[in-house]
Amino acid sequence: MQLPSKHLDKAVEAISSLPGIGRRTALRLALFLLKQPQDFALDFGDAIHNLVKNAKRCVVCNNISDHDTCSICASVKRDKKTICVVEDIRDVMAIEGTQQYFGSYHVLGGLISPMDGIGPADLAIGLLATRLNSGEVEEVIFALSATMEGDTTNFYLYRQFKEIEIKLTTIARGVAVGNELEYTDEITLGKSIRNRLLYESSLTH
Amino acid sequence: MQLPSKHLDKAVEAISSLPGIGRRTALRLALFLLKQPQDFALDFGDAIHNLVKNAKRCVVCNNISDHDTCSICASVKRDKKTICVVEDIRDVMAIEGTQQYFGSYHVLGGLISPMDGIGPADLAIGLLATRLNSGEVEEVIFALSATMEGDTTNFYLYRQFKEIEIKLTTIARGVAVGNELEYTDEITLGKSIRNRLLYESSLTH
Numbered sequence: 001m002q003l004p005s006k007h008l009d010k011a012v013e014a015i016s017s018l019p020g021i022g023r024r025t026a027l028r029l030a031l032f033l034l035k036q037p038q039d040f041a042l043d044f045g046d047a048i049h050n051l052v053k054n055a056k057r058c059v060v061c062n063n064i065s066d067h068d069t070c071s072i073c074a075s076v077k078r079d080k081k082t083i084c085v086v087e088d089i090r091d092v093m094a095i096e097g098t099q100q101y102f103g104s105y106h107v108l109g110g111l112i113s114p115m116d117g118i119g120p121a122d123l124a125i126g127l128l129a130t131r132l133n134s135g136e137v138e139e140v141i142f143a144l145s146a147t148m149e150g151d152t153t154n155f156y157l158y159r160q161f162k163e164i165e166i167k168l169t170t171i172a173r174g175v176a177v178g179n180e181l182e183y184t185d186e187i188t189l190g191k192s193i194r195n196r197l198l199y200e201s202s203l204t205h
Numbered sequence: 206m207q208l209p210s211k212h213l214d215k216a217v218e219a220i221s222s223l224p225g226i227g228r229r230t231a232l233r234l235a236l237f238l239l240k241q242p243q244d245f246a247l248d249f250g251d252a253i254h255n256l257v258k259n260a261k262r263c264v265v266c267n268n269i270s271d272h273d274t275c276s277i278c279a280s281v282k283r284d285k286k287t288i289c290v291v292e293d294i295r296d297v298m299a300i301e302g303t304q305q306y307f308g309s310y311h312v313l314g315g316l317i318s319p320m321d322g323i324g325p326a327d328l329a330i331g332l333l334a335t336r337l338n339s340g341e342v343e344e345v346i347f348a349l350s351a352t353m354e355g356d357t358t359n360f361y362l363y364r365q366f367k368e369i370e371i372k373l374t375t376i377a378r379g380v381a382v383g384n385e386l387e388y389t390d391e392i393t394l395g396k397s398i399r400n401r402l403l404y405e406s407s408l409t410h
């Protein structure tokens with residue numbers, strides 16, 4: 001597909017370098033931008049520039065933030081003795097959405113995935129170790145995806161930190177609320193039976 | 206979904222303003238850009254800026270071009286007596302891909318669509334009229350999509366130009382090559398029967 005404009009070609013190339021966007025979709029999006037008033041596309045480009053130039057990482061928890069310390073780490077209302085370890089900012093927002101957690105977070109910035117060439121050194125694990133060694137943390141909750149990468153990362157972190165006198169916990173795996181038992185996969189169902197809890201305590205939690 | 210960074214929020218808003226991209230996908234793409242080396246995202250933004258600042262419209266055919274006249278209109282090898290009218294640059298590329306057409310093009314920049322608020326005045330129809338009135342054109346081929354908008358635009362152009370002494374043709378609608386007859390819709394099949402051609406001429410074309 002030979003494009004008649006070098007500028008269009010470069011824009012299509014840039015857009016199609018995003019994950020999940022092919023060349024055909026990229027061309028559709030580039031033509032959309034060309035059809036809008038020029039300021040629309042200029043603002044679009046500026047928003048991307050400002051994002052990578054100005055967004056920082058919280059020096060405490062590695063979450064994306066406009067300031068050196070993110071709003072959660074800076075809040076006096078949050079329990080700093082409990083750290084919930086997550087993959088990225090989307091998980092922070094998902095957990096915040098539950099309104100059930102009032103501790104702090106630690107954003108790894110990814111999961112260990114040898115297939116994608118991501119090892120422990122690529123994640124903010126050193127920063128987490130510093131926090132745990134400070135002696136101010138009582139519990140670390142692993143809240144990673146129930147995937148192979150999540151489990152691998154969980155296990156790596158467990159091995160790294162099991163010697164420290166800190167309670168290491170992981171979020172419960174089980175039958176999702178609203179799901180029918182017969183359609184739940186065997187592994188999940190097996191875990192939810194082994195990790196059963198007293199009916200009484202299920203009422204209050 | 207409250208994002209902890211204003212810059213991230215603006216980038217997500219900009220990306221999700223693209224057609225077919227929701228807020229969740231936009232966040233995924235913004236995080237992807239943040240994970241790349243900074244130059245990657247800066248180049249991305251520059252490509253968008255350069256596109257809208259530097260890409261022009263060919264003064265003859267309204268196609269996107271880096272120069273005042275596009276490469277097809279500038280080529281002495283192309284037949285300027287035949288103009289193929291298309292919706293946008295993607296159709297030009299599709300037809301060029303067939304290697305069956307050696308005339309020139311006219312890019313309308315859209316189709317008449319009252320539902321989307323697009324009327325004849327929003328398309329490059331005046332420019333087409335100027336070309337047709339020059340007396341140098343012998344045939345105009347309407348190559349628009351077989352949709353309601355395409356048919357409406359076809360009919361509008363026909364009414365505009367039927368008084369001029371120019372052959373007005375439209376690309377054939379029919380059973381697509383490789384398609385089975387029994388699965389072809391009735392309207393297409395009906396058209397392909399009414400517009401049947403001599404078997405002999407189907408062999409040479």
